[in-house]
Amino acid sequence: MKNIRAIIITLIVGFIMFYITLPAINLHSTGFYAYLIFLLVVFNITRLSQTNIKRVKTKMKIDIKIMDDKLSKITLFLIPALFVCILVINFICSPIFNAKSYHERIKVDESSDFATDVEEVDFNKLPLLDKASSTVLGDRVMGQMSEFVSQFNVSTLYNQINYNDEIIRVTPLEYASFIKWISNRKDGVKGYITVNSVTGETKLIKLNKGMKYTMSGYFNDNLYRKLRFSYPFTNFGEVSFEIDNEGNPYWIVPVIKYTGIELKAKVTGVIILDPITGESNKYKMKDIPKWVDNAYKAELLIEQLDDWGTYKNGFLNSIFGQKEVVNTTDGYNYLVMNDDVYLYTGITSVVNDESNLGFVLTNMRTGETKYYKVPGAEEYSAMSSAEGQVQDMNYTATFPLLINLKGKPTYLVSLKDKKGLVKMYAFIDVQDYQKVVVTDSSKGIEEASLNYLNNVKFDINENEIIKENITVKEINAVVIGGTTYLYIESTENKKYKINITLNENLPYLKTGDTLTVGYSKEKKITSVEKIY
Numbered sequence: 001m002k003n004i005r006a007i008i009i010t011l012i013v014g015f016i017m018f019y020i021t022l023p024a025i026n027l028h029s030t031g032f033y034a035y036l037i038f039l040l041v042v043f044n045i046t047r048l049s050q051t052n053i054k055r056v057k058t059k060m061k062i063d064i065k066i067m068d069d070k071l072s073k074i075t076l077f078l079i080p081a082l083f084v085c086i087l088v089i090n091f092i093c094s095p096i097f098n099a100k101s102y103h104e105r106i107k108v109d110e111s112s113d114f115a116t117d118v119e120e121v122d123f124n125k126l127p128l129l130d131k132a133s134s135t136v137l138g139d140r141v142m143g144q145m146s147e148f149v150s151q152f153n154v155s156t157l158y159n160q161i162n163y164n165d166e167i168i169r170v171t172p173l174e175y176a177s178f179i180k181w182i183s184n185r186k187d188g189v190k191g192y193i194t195v196n197s198v199t200g201e202t203k204l205i206k207l208n209k210g211m212k213y214t215m216s217g218y219f220n221d222n223l224y225r226k227l228r229f230s231y232p233f234t235n236f237g238e239v240s241f242e243i244d245n246e247g248n249p250y251w252i253v254p255v256i257k258y259t260g261i262e263l264k265a266k267v268t269g270v271i272i273l274d275p276i277t278g279e280s281n282k283y284k285m286k287d288i289p290k291w292v293d294n295a296y297k298a299e300l301l302i303e304q305l306d307d308w309g310t311y312k313n314g315f316l317n318s319i320f321g322q323k324e325v326v327n328t329t330d331g332y333n334y335l336v337m338n339d340d341v342y343l344y345t346g347i348t349s350v351v352n353d354e355s356n357l358g359f360v361l362t363n364m365r366t367g368e369t370k371y372y373k374v375p376g377a378e379e380y381s382a383m384s385s386a387e388g389q390v391q392d393m394n395y396t397a398t399f400p401l402l403i404n405l406k407g408k409p410t411y412l413v414s415l416k417d418k419k420g421l422v423k424m425y426a427f428i429d430v431q432d433y434q435k436v437v438v439t440d441s442s443k444g445i446e447e448a449s450l451n452y453l454n455n456v457k458f459d460i461n462e463n464e465i466i467k468e469n470i471t472v473k474e475i476n477a478v479v480i481g482g483t484t485y486l487y488i489e490s491t492e493n494k495k496y497k498i499n500i501t502l503n504e505n506l507p508y509l510k511t512g513d514t515l516t517v518g519y520s521k522e523k524k525i526t527s528v529e530k531i532y
Helices: 002-021 030-049 070-092 095-103 131-143 178-184 223-230 298-310 315-319 379-389 445-455
Strands: 053-057 062-066 152-154 159-163 166-175 189-196 202-211 240-243 249-259 263-273 280-284 326-328 333-337 340-349 358-363 369-372 401-405 408-416 422-429 432-440 466-480 483-490 495-499 514-519
Touching (some): 030 070, 095 315, 131 152, 131 189, 131 202, 152 189, 159 333, 159 340, 166 178, 166 240, 189 240, 223 263, 298 326, 298 340, 298 358, 379 408, 379 422, 401 445, 422 445, 495 514
Antiparallel strands (some): 053 062, 152 166, 159 166, 166 189, 189 202, 240 249, 263 280, 326 340, 333 340, 358 369, 401 408, 408 422, 422 432, 466 483, 483 495
16 A cells, blocks of 8 residues: 555656656756656655654664665665766776767768858858847847737747748747736747848748747746657757748757767657747658758857867777868858758867868758868958957957858958947958958948958969960940959950959050950859959
């Protein structure tokens, strides 16, 4: 009878604790073992409270003698045994014995060419606004919606996605408090916010039917509770909020597989949950819909890349010799290409963090990763260089965007004031961070890029230059960003654009003159890079 009572009480308390903490019933989850230990403690306390106790009073003390109980001994022994088991398993599965498998956590293509893989920057599709700036804009538009602002807050998620070829950040509204949840739960959360990362256009999208399952919901309306009761045995990654091509909201939940007890996490698929209906589906990696952009989270990718760079030559080398040991830099950003979002971060040596050995781009839907061996400035050095150009204004640099500008890897940094508003743009040569040009943001990003190109001289690879003799048929001078360009049409009806600073004799060029020009690529209007 005593054991039955203890079991019943343990089950009741255990269900309440499960409902609150929501651990995965999975042997690879630390939460599961913590839950087991909790149940064992509850079971023993319950049995102890029913155990006959003899109190024997002596002169100065009370000697408590508990009846000898084999079941209590066994269950109490299991608690330290579980701790020891976790430690032993994780020690065996650690990089000490499995350095190669940690190095191979992520497959990295090291044979890629940056100029080939990454198209030349299109400033109409460049995500200039970072998460902090998007948050300011989102809060501002929320403040203009009186019917929402008193009931809801704006979530801090602001996930970066590609939405019908528009680069946006999207975040849901959430209940402002428990009382607001009670008064609004029948209709649900009836909106989300999008911020265009290129233009800054911010919208509050109102839904016909509200979202029932959210992070800020309580009891059975809570997103995590809905997920756990639908998938009790699954380990979840960090949740993202996205919208499909029709603007319908969804929660994207990575499915995680561990080695040992929460070691060496690997994404094996995603769960897509409709927050309005609560319906959900689990997808393997190969079956994930293409509109999904965040199957992987940045922090997990950084962890995998660090293991790839650390354990290439074994565990002992990672500590002592450190030959070819590299790590990611202390930040990251995003690029959007080919309808997917890519994580960008630099790769630097652990013995010299003042410069990068190259950088990686990782597809956040598929995990496909490419490493570009382009030595250059470490991102924070580039940021400091940009801030140094306007040090009297105390502007703060954002983490750089990596772009392909005229075939060269280039950092683009926004410089913001104390209110978080972008005041200037800085272009910085990845391979030489001393080559930096800042431009007032009011002039526009394209004007800023022209200002950079006009003021920075790059070394030209003569082996890649195409030489051509031309005879001038027509010539026109145009001033762009304070610099004069000659637009020339040759007698063969080809068109060329020439910076007048390339040669001191260009101002005297006239119709009928001949000259030898050099350029890398022939286009509709070819940009001349050298005059011979």
